[in-house]
Amino acid sequence: MTYQEVIDYLFHQFPQYQKIGGKAFKPGLDNVRKLCSYLEDPQNELKFIHVAGTNGKGSVCSMLASIFKEAGYKVGLFTSPHLVDFSERIRINGEAISQYEIIQFVEKHKAHFDQSGASFFEWSLALALHHFKEGKVDVVVLETGLGGRLDATNIVTPILSVITSIGIDHTQYLGNTLREIAHEKAGIIKEKTPVVTTITNPVEAVEVVNKKADEQQAPIHLAPADDHYTCDLLGAYQRVNKGVVLKSLEVLIQSGVSVKEECIVNGLKKVAKNAGLRGRWEILKDSPKVIADIGHNYDGVKELMTQLRLEKCKQLRIVWGMVADKEIDRIVELLPIDAKYYLSSPQIQRALKQEELCPHFQGIFDYEYFPTILQAYENALKDSGSDDLIFVGGSTFVVAEIISDFF
The missing domain is CATH 3.40.1190.10 (Mur-like, catalytic domain)
Known part of the structure; x- marks a missing residue:
């Protein structure tokens, strides 16, 4: 084999x-x-x-x-x-x-x-x-x-x-x-x-x-x-x-x-x-700055968002996806409203699909949904100036797809 x-x-x-x-x-x-x-x-x-x-x-x-x-x-x-x-x-x-x-x-x-x-x-x-x-x-x-x-x-x-x-x-x-x-x-x-x-x-x-x-x-x-x-x-x-x-x-x-x-x-x-540890507040790129972290439950995301607010940038862009069995409503409440969201679903069966994820953002956040995590990330990069910040997170598998294909 x-x-x-x-x-x-x-x-x-x-x-x-x-x-x-x-x-x-x-x-x-x-x-x-x-x-x-x-x-x-x-x-x-x-x-x-x-x-x-x-x-x-x-x-x-x-x-x-x-x-x-x-x-x-x-x-x-x-x-x-x-x-x-x-x-x-x-x-x-x-x-x-x-x-x-x-x-x-x-x-x-x-x-x-x-x-x-x-x-x-x-x-x-x-x-x-x-x-x-x-x-x-x-x-x-x-x-x-x-x-x-x-x-x-x-x-x-x-x-x-x-x-x-x-x-x-x-x-x-x-x-x-x-x-x-x-x-x-x-x-x-x-x-x-x-x-x-x-x-x-x-x-x-x-x-x-x-x-x-x-x-x-x-x-x-x-x-x-x-x-x-x-x-x-x-x-x-x-x-x-x-x-x-x-x-x-x-x-x-x-x-x-x-x-x-x-x-x-x-x-x-x-x-x-x-x-060999990766995906813990890992800086993947400098201009624009790209940070990835696998934190995915309420306590983990709360810590991440506290630190993310300390980062200075012209526009915060967040590539985000989630899997089932998380406290989705509570976690989404932690996310910054002034960010631009690039939503997608990691390629696993447990992933929250578009119809399950987007309603939690509708009417509250500026967001767009993309067919794949990679497309979400590519569009975030395309839209970003050198002074912007891209954060990749929401799930271990969101971070994994970015690291696997780009880094």
């Missing part, structure tokens, strides 16, 4: 939740335990930092991986979804798993996986764990997919659990209240394993996380935001994520992990390079 044939097979045989939604979502640990047992339980030979949360997971994971690389560790990194290519999800010291390794793994195990009933995410995790075991990594930074308690990644026993934030997202799977969502995220807390979190509100979320930590006799550490260290991830919201990373390192260093100060400084300055 060629690499493209393998990828086509994976997407067809094991549909992605990110692409189609609930039909691909299989909560519970039975399937992934069976997959890992078949692969001789690679997770039992690895050390993990397990990261859950509504926002900030990817950034925190990538910062940690970058710092560990600078400190001389061989570090595995598992994140999702990918922006351009599947291989981005699985990295060792920033290097994505090779196409050859993916092909070999699929060809060897295809018959078993066809009969497994596994989801795309479960299959991806099994591949990642196998890759990290074969690569003899020192530590794995592992991002949850959805939630935590029933997420496939929760088969691991970590040396540290991290919960970045609690907010409303994926309500049909995690619950409609912050208390219910906090219960799912707190499900990664393990017995006597330290927990780092930045959660100080809402009160009900704090109560749930603290109760779970008490039940597990897991020491919990609150991470304040950081304004001291420089990071190449430019979003103002990264000060919170930096705080989580620094507190995590403090806890790990106290347990005997060796990370020097200079490695922290250098690691935070090289996150994009060392971990």
Whole structure:
């Protein structure tokens, strides 16, 4: 099989939740335990930092991986979804798993996986764990997919659990209240394993996380935001994520992990390079200035719009698309009225189509709808002067289509 044939097979045989939604979502640990047992339980030979949360997971994971690389560790990194290519999800010291390794793994195990009933995410995790075991990594930074308690990644026993934030997202799977969502995220807390979190509100979320930590006799550490260290991830919201990373390192260093100060400084300055992270307040172009960010739920968009208002420009132009299962009305209320909107739908089944998206903008915003995200972006560029600003966002998949085709 060629690499493209393998990828086509994976997407067809094991549909992605990110692409189609609930039909691909299989909560519970039975399937992934069976997959890992078949692969001789690679997770039992690895050390993990397990990261859950509504926002900030990817950034925190990538910062940690970058710092560990600078400190001389061989570090595995598992994140999702990918922006351009599947291989981005699985990295060792920033290097994505090779196409050859993916092909070999699929060809060897295809018959078993066809009969497994596994989801795309479960299959991806099994591949990642196998890759990290074969690569003899020192530590794995592992991002949850959805939630935590029933997420496939929760088969691991970590040396540290991290919960970045609690907010409303994926309500049909995690619950409609912050208390219910906090219960799912707190499900990664393990017995006597330290927990780092930045959660100080809402009160009900704090109560749930603290109760779970008490039940597990897991020491919990609150991470304040950081304004001291420089990071190449430019979003103002990264000060919170930096705080989580620094507190995590403090806890790990106290347990005997060796990370020097200079490695922290250098690691935070090289996150994009060392971990391959993109799409977080990423400047894609200078004239006109183009900024892209994958923030897509209410809390994430609120942070983005706060920062966007600080940008000076003659005309703000926003390329925007969304997927279903978000708080559309609340999110649209956050968007600046004085911007010109270039609306479209990413090329996935979960995308909000024209008839679902445009009514939320009608009569309030100056907007136009385009058949594709790329056409929306091209028209925004065509209309822009050098002093204008183009923001690309609303969904991971909107940003992915721009990065994939232009950058």
